[in-house]
Amino acid sequence: MSPTPDSAVRTVRTYIAGHRDAFLGDLAQWLRIPSVSVQPEHAQDVRDSARWLADHLAGSGFPVAEVWETDGGHPAVYAEWPSDDPDAPTVLVYGHHDVQPAALADGWATDPFEPVISDGRLYARGAADDKGQVLFHSLAVRAHLAATGRTAPAVHLKLLVEGEEEAGSPHFRALIERHHERLAADAVVVSDTGMWSETTPTVCTGMRGLAECQITLHGPAQDIHSGSFGGAVPNPATTAARLAAALHDEDERVAIPGFYDGVAELTDEERKLIAELPFDEASWLASAHSGATHGERGHTTLERVWARPTAEVNGIAGGYQGPGGKTIIPASAVLKLSFRLVAGQDPDKIERAVRDxxxxxxxxxxxxxxxxxxxxxxxxxxxxxxxxxAVARAMSTAFDGAAIRYTREGGSGPAADLQDVLAAPVLFLGISVPSDGWHAPNEKVELDLLFKGAEAGAHLWGELRGALSS
Amino acid sequence: MSPTPDSAVRTVRTYIAGHRDAFLGDLAQWLRIPSVSVQPEHAQDVRDSARWLADHLAGSGFPVAEVWETDGGHPAVYAEWPSDDPDAPTVLVYGHHDVQPAALADGWATDPFEPVISDGRLYARGAADDKGQVLFHSLAVRAHLAATGRTAPAVHLKLLVEGEEEAGSPHFRALIERHHERLAADAVVVSDTGMWSETTPTVCTGMRGLAECQITLHGPAQDIHSGSFGGAVPNPATTAARLAAALHDEDERVAIPGFYDGVAELTDEERKLIAELPFDEASWLASAHSGATHGERGHTTLERVWARPTAEVNGIAGGYQGPGGKTIIPASAVLKLSFRLVAGQDPDKIERAVRDxxxxxxxxxxxxxxxxxxxxxxxxxxxxxxxxxAVARAMSTAFDGAAIRYTREGGSGPAADLQDVLAAPVLFLGISVPSDGWHAPNEKVELDLLFKGAEAGAHLWGELRGALSS
Known part of the structure; x- marks a missing residue:
């Protein structure tokens, strides 16, 4: 495929520069709506946020812009801008309009719901996660039209912006199953992630899967005296500990038979690309609030969090929890485990392996x-x-021809539901950086990067049209 | 030593039979005082109980009968009846006058603090644990005088009856250290245990020791996301589990280096005597509310609970404890461990071994x-x-010449403090049976056994005088 013509690059940049202030005014308006999905007192704000976005998208030219109710949860927004070419491929952009809780008292320098621009950064809850990264698409699609002279996008463009992502997307799967015909797409573009750093533009290639379970172990019918009976009956707290300890072998590989069946091992090229990233262990450890790395032998830290499956103890509880001691053998104990899964693993098979x-x-x-x-x-x-x-090319164009590197996400997200229900590949377009402070006080977005994201978005539809039609 | 003359046996029995009703009337009076040490609203009742006992002992002939205050806790009772022979050995009887909580609603058939006699049993909270087993000594010493024609006991008799045993004896050690000169004795007789069964009279020979600790493990400075970081940093909940799992080897022996140093192994004779006890696994399991036995390889259940040291997980906690799951690596985890110790082990050495x-x-x-x-x-x-x-002989005399077998207690108690502070051997005289329901609803004592206890007590002072003087 040929490189994006310089004229298109210039037109996109000019268009975005010309609409920068208006865009920031709109974004600020949206950010003032405290759409905190986990706090019931903000339910109306989440609703207002959905309404605001639907109105904004309609005003930006999307012929379809609707608020979609969920079954008892917060509403999502759906918008559609069909291509003028009926044979064009269809792309669905995913994002979310709800935000994490935030309060001045948490350590914010300014009101989290009163956006402030300072030193080229926009500070507000949701600036990066995810309102900024959703809204740049409305600017991007208009820049795309301006640069291409089209009256409609090069692809059939759909947007689905949910209102419960920060609450764990409890109704998302049902929502997309109900609307799967209208959501049908040849590719999904998740616009809710980030890049390696300000100076290393990257594209995320995937996320880990997840299986979670709770195991309750029952021993004596009631707590019993560890003097009278200790050493002579099985202790469920000890059993829980032994089970958790048996999750891994001495190489820190998961020791459950069959766990690695089908795992897509990293290719040499993938390992090389990961190794080339400018990884700084000290700053990674700082982001993990941890004092040391630890994990599967034979793999680097990035390989471990991006491309290797895991078993983690999320919670363990059994017996006496109060101050001091209590000499009992407890009646029961509980283990909460989660397994991160990589390509080639199937949560249903993992469940069977654990149950066996x-x-x-x-x-x-x-x-x-x-x-x-x-x-x-x-x-x-x-x-x-x-x-x-195609995504990498759009990013490279936005970043002045920079080489685009590849990352993954260690976490798991509703992207996988879209992949499942729509049977479409999932792509990621994100410009947030680790310093943006997702879920933390003083969340911000770098304005330069925000507009680079809009540029990449403006170039993406042409790139994807070519890629998905080929 | 010669057997107890039949005449003495008869006189003791006649004396006890003649004072049976008066004794039961006194005991009922005492049992009506709800001396529940763990419930602050009963503080005055515990005090009244101490006063009642001191008055009763004074009325029974003890020249010294005092209420001893503890430092902010419930009072104890101390009584003394010196021998008429200044060279006689000194024996200190230990018991307690506080009781476990009890309420009709817990499943009592009758008011736990309104004693009822039915079918040869006395039902009340404290009937067996421990008021009945304390009070029989006041009857026993008078029967001892009647049978021997003495005006004072054959030994210098001391009684210490604490008021906080059911609350974990928090002030007991300080109390006996403060009064160690007055409490000085050649032997301690603990009157707060039981026998194997109604048909198998036994004497307890010892109790296990105890060391307890809490280990807190710190990982990330805060809970972190198990998707972003899972598999690449150490998880303190997993570490806690591995530590607990590493407590034992595959033979269920404690795997801490040095743990078994000095352990007094059971002799062949001891093992034989334990094996001869009519142990019924099904009923033992029922008493343990457990479905199976489990423990150190090469030892029977009774050996495990009586004569083998243990490590038990009393509590384990880390990470998410609520409903459902939460995909975190927790910041910390806590293990509460207790170690039961047997003769030859020293809690201080065990502490050092664990710390190492x-x-x-x-x-x-x-x-x-x-x-x-x-x-x-x-x-x-x-x-x-x-x-x-001497204890076994006194018991055998009370039980019509029956062979007396030996048991141990798996638990740990203030007896060990007496052993430590007074540097005296600890003996056990108890007639309670497993069906008596200590700490449970409908606690009772078998009246026949209660008066056998009084008989054994009446014979014990002469036996001990001989044994301790020899």
Whole structure:
């Protein structure tokens, strides 16, 4: 594919520069709506936020812009701008309009819901996560039209902006299943992630999947005296500990039989690309609030968090929890485990593997229950996939021809539901950087990067049209 | 030593039978005082109970009967009846006058503080634990005088009856240290235990010791996202689990280096005597509310709970404890451990062994704190010790010449403090049986056994005089 003509690059830049102030005014308006989805007192704000966005998108030219109700949750926004070419591919952009809680008392320098621009940064809750990264698409699509002379986008463009992402997307799967025909797309572009750093523009290629379970172990019918009975009956707290300890072997590989079946091992090229990223262990540890790295032997830290499956103890509880001691053998103990999954793993198979494994680890006299809380599939768009290359090209154009590197996300997200329900590859376009402070006080977005994101978005539809049609 | 003359046996029995009703009337009076030490609203009742007992003992002939204050806790009772022979040995009887909480609503058939006699049993809170087993000594010493024609006991008799045993004896050690000169004794007789069963009279030879600690493990400075960081930093909940799992080897022996140093192994004779007890696993499991036995390889259940040291997880906690799941790596986790110790083990050495061991099990990036909550030494009077034989003889006389077998207690108690502070061997005289329901609704004492206890007590002072003087 040919490089983007300089004229198009210039037109996009000029268009965005010319609409910069108006865009920031709109974004500030939206950021003033405290759409905190986890706080019931902000339910109307989340609703107002959805209404604001639908109105904004309609005003930006989207022929369709609707508020979609969820079943008892916060509303989402759906918008559509069909291409003028009926044969064009369809792309669905995903983002969210709800935000994390924020209060001055948490350590904000300014009111989190009164946006402030300072030193080229816009400070507000939601500036980066995710209102800024949603809204740049409304500027981007108009820049795209300006640069191409089109009256409609090069792809059938759809936007789905949910209102419950910060609350764990409890109604998202049902929502997209209900609307799967209208949401049908050839690719999904998730606009809710970030880049490696200000100076290293990157494209994310996938997220890990997730399986979560709770295992309850029952021993004595009631707490019993550890003097009278200690050493002679099985202790469910000890059993829980042994089960958690048995999750890993001495190489810190997950020791559950079958766990690694199907795992897509990193290729040499993938490992090389990851190794080339300017990784600084000290600053990574600072971001992890941790004193040391630790994990599967034979893999680097980035490989471990991006491309290797894990088993983690999220919670463990059994017996006496108060001050001092209490000499009991507890009646029960609970383990909360989560497994991060990578391409090639299936949460249903992992569930079966765990269910098969647990009873093999229990002594006589310990009964158990196990429940799985739900699952998220991993998603990964392999290096070399034309749609991924299209995103990288759009980013490179925005970043003055810079080489675009590839990252992954260790977390799991509703992107996987879109991948599942729509059977479409998931791509990621994000310009946030680690210093933006997602979920933290003084969240901000770098204005330069925000407009680079709009530039990349403006170039993306032409790139994807070529990639998805080929 | 010669057997107790039949005449003495008969006189003791006649004396006790003649004073049976008066004794039961006194005991009922005392049982009506709800001396529940753990419930602040009963503080005055515990005080009234102490006063009642001191008055009763004075009325029974004890020349000294005092209420002893503790430093901010419930009062104890101290009484003394010196022998008419200044060279006689001194024996201190230990018991307690406080009781466990009890309420009709817990499942009592009758008011727990309104004693009822039915079918040869006396039902009331404290009937067996421990008022009945304390009070029989006031009857026993008078029967002893009647049978021997003495005007004072064959030994210098002391009684110490504390008021906080059910609350964990928080001021007991300080109390006996303060009064150690007045409490000085050649032997301690603990009157707060039981026998194997109605048909198998036994004497307890010792109790296990105890060391308790809490280990707090710190990982990330705050809970962190298990998606972003999972698999790449040490998880303190996993570390806690691994530490707990590493407490035992595959033979269920405690794997802390040095833990077994000095342990008094069971002799063949001791093992044989334990094996001869009519142990019924099903009913033992029922009493343990457990579905299976489990423990150190090569030892029977009774050996495990009586004569083998243990490590138990009393509590474990880390990370998310609420409903559902939360995908975090927790900032910290806590382990509460207790170690039961047997003769030859020293809680201070165990503390050092644990403190040495913990850091060897932690990965880089996990910090820890460890605190020990206090310790109790094990106590054991070896088979063949003259004082132990004296107790067995007194019991055998009361039980019509029955063979007396030996038991131990798996728990730990203030007896060990008496052993420590007074440097005296600890003996046990108890007639309660497992069905008596200590700490449970419908606590009772078998009246036949209660008066056998009084008989044994009446014979004990002569037996001990011989044993301790020899």
């Amino acid at each position: 494994w647990v009873p093999t680890r229990l002594p006589a006299g310990i009964r158990y229950e196990i429940t799985f809380n739900g699952a998220t599939r991993p998603c990964l768009t392999p290096l070399g996939h034309p749609a991924l290359t | 061991w913990v850091p060897t099990r932690l990965p880089a990036g996990i910090r820890y704190e460890i605190t020990f909550n206090g310790a109790t030494r094990p106590c054991l009077t070896p088979l063949g010790h003259p004082a132990l034989t």
